[in-house]
Amino acid sequence: MIEALLNYQAADAKLRKVEVTLAGSEERKKTLSAKKYIEGVEETLKKLDEKAAELYGAYNGCVSEIAKLKEQGTEFSGAASDATDKSALDYLSKKTDEILLKIKSLSDTVNRINGEIQNLLKEYAQTRAKTKAAKEQYEENLPKYAELKNSLKPEKEQAEKELEELKKKVDPALMERYLKKRASFYPVAYEVKGDVCGACSMQLSMNEIGKLKNGEVIECEHCGRLLYSK
Numbered sequence: 681m682i683e684a685l686l687n688y689q690a691a692d693a694k695l696r697k698v699e700v701t702l703a704g705s706e707e708r709k710k711t712l713s714a715k716k717y718i719e720g721v722e723e724t725l726k727k728l729d730e731k732a733a734e735l736y737g738a739y740n741g742c743v744s745e746i747a748k749l750k751e752q753g754t755e756f757s758g759a760a761s762d763a764t765d766k767s768a769l770d771y772l773s774k775k776t777d778e779i780l781l782k783i784k785s786l787s788d789t790v791n792r793i794n795g796e797i798q799n800l801l802k803e804y805a806q807t808r809a810k811t812k813a814a815k816e817q818y819e820e821n822l823p824k825y826a827e828l829k830n831s832l833k834p835e836k837e838q839a840e841k842e843l844e845e846l847k848k849k850v851d852p853a854l855m856e857r858y859l860k861k862r863a864s865f866y867p868v869a870y871e872v873k874g875d876v877c878g879a880c881s882m883q884l885s886m887n888e889i890g891k892l893k894n895g896e897v898i899e900c901e902h903c904g905r906l907l908y909s910k
């Protein structure tokens with residue numbers, strides 16, 4: 681009973697080869713990576729927009745604060761030119777100094793924000809350039825991938841046809857177990873080696889070994905492969 685499955689598995693290598701060729705092809709990788717970038721770029725732009733709004737808000741806040749302080753400064757110097765007693769003059773001079781310090785600190789902040797805005801503009805430009813490149817990559821590779829798929833189609837169909845025939849000889853329940861696992865790995869079925877799994881070399885339980893000796897096909901509890909004993 682296992683022989684029929686092993687024949688199927690051997691022929692299945694041809695189908696597997698086509699699948700691996702397609703999955704590992706540069707055409708597919710490039711198409712997918714470009715698609716992924718394009719799909720994610722909206723989120724990137726949204727984040728950049730949020731950052732831009734935040735920076736412009738902070739920038740405008742500083743600029744209007746500076747304008748207010750300058751107005752106050754003008755008022756104080758006007759008052760100073762009218763003042764006659766020394767304590768009033770000292771007070772006004774102290775106030776003017778405070779204002780100048782605040783303006784200096786705010787100007788530093790404005791400069792820092794300006795620097796960040798410049799960086800952000802660079803990021804926008806880079807994102808635009810990358811998006812353009814990704815679109816080109818996608819448009820170039822999508823038809824190439826389709827072409828590759830098409831070129832492998834006869835080989836794939838031939839393999840499938842052969843498998844369809846071999847399938848008829850395999851026990852349906854066993855076939856179903858094989859096909860379920862085939863989606864995740866290949867080969868699926870391994871011969872047991874003594875009392876360890878033929879695929880992952882892990883020790884099997886006594887209970888499982890007993891089943892193997894009864895001619896059952898078991899499932900390795902470590903790697904999930906099907907195991908048989910001849």
Ligand SMILES: [Zn+2]
Nearest residue numbers: 877880900903
């Ligand atoms: Zn195993």
